[in-house]
Amino acid sequence: MDQTTWNFIFIGITFGVYIGIAIWSRAGSTKEYYTAGGGVSPFANGMATAADWMSAATFISMAGGIAAAGYGASKFLMGWTGGFVLLTTLMVPYLRKFGKATVPDFIGDRFYSNGARLVAVICAIFICMT
Structure with a gap:
C-alpha cells in the first residue's frame, strides 16, 4: 500500500x-x-471549562503572533494558557455552588440585577473578541 x-x-x-x-x-x-x-471535581471541571474557553482559534492566533517574535516569546503563550486554567479553576467551584453554568448568570443572580448580568455579558463578549 x-x-x-x-x-x-x-x-x-x-x-x-x-x-x-x-x-x-x-x-x-x-x-x-x-x-x-x-460527578467531576472542581479542579477537573475548571480545567475542562478552561479548555472550552481557550479555543483552537485563540491558541493558534496567539501562537502565530508569538512565532514571529521567536522562541523567547513562548513564555507569553504559556502565561496565556496558564491564566485560563487558573482563572477557571478558581471560578468554577463558585459557579457550581450557586448552581449556575455561566459567569453572567452567576453575576446576575449574585447581585440580584439584570443590569449586572448585561454588563457581565458585554464584558464576556469583549474578552472573547479581544
Missing part, C-alpha cells in the same frame, strides 16, 4: 474512535452538559 492509503486508514480509524467516544459520552441534559452531572 502507498502512503496515501495508509493516511486515509489512520485518519478514518481516528475519526471512528472520536465519533465512538462522542456517542458513548454524550450528555443527557443541560445540567449534565455544563457541570458533568456534578
Whole structure:
C-alpha cells in the first residue's frame, strides 16, 4: 500500500474512535452538559471549562503572533494558557455552588440585577473578541 492509503486508514480509524467516544459520552441534559452531572471535581471541571474557553482559534492566533517574535516569546503563550486554567479553576467551584453554568448568570443572580448580568455579558463578549 502507498502512503496515501495508509493516511486515509489512520485518519478514518481516528475519526471512528472520536465519533465512538462522542456517542458513548454524550450528555443527557443541560445540567449534565455544563457541570458533568456534578460527578467531576472542581479542579477537573475548571480545567475542562478552561479548555472550552481557550479555543483552537485563540491558541493558534496567539501562537502565530508569538512565532514571529521567536522562541523567547513562548513564555507569553504559556502565561496565556496558564491564566485560563487558573482563572477557571478558581471560578468554577463558585459557579457550581450557586448552581449556575455561566459567569453572567452567576453575576446576575449574585447581585440580584439584570443590569449586572448585561454588563457581565458585554464584558464576556469583549474578552472573547479581544
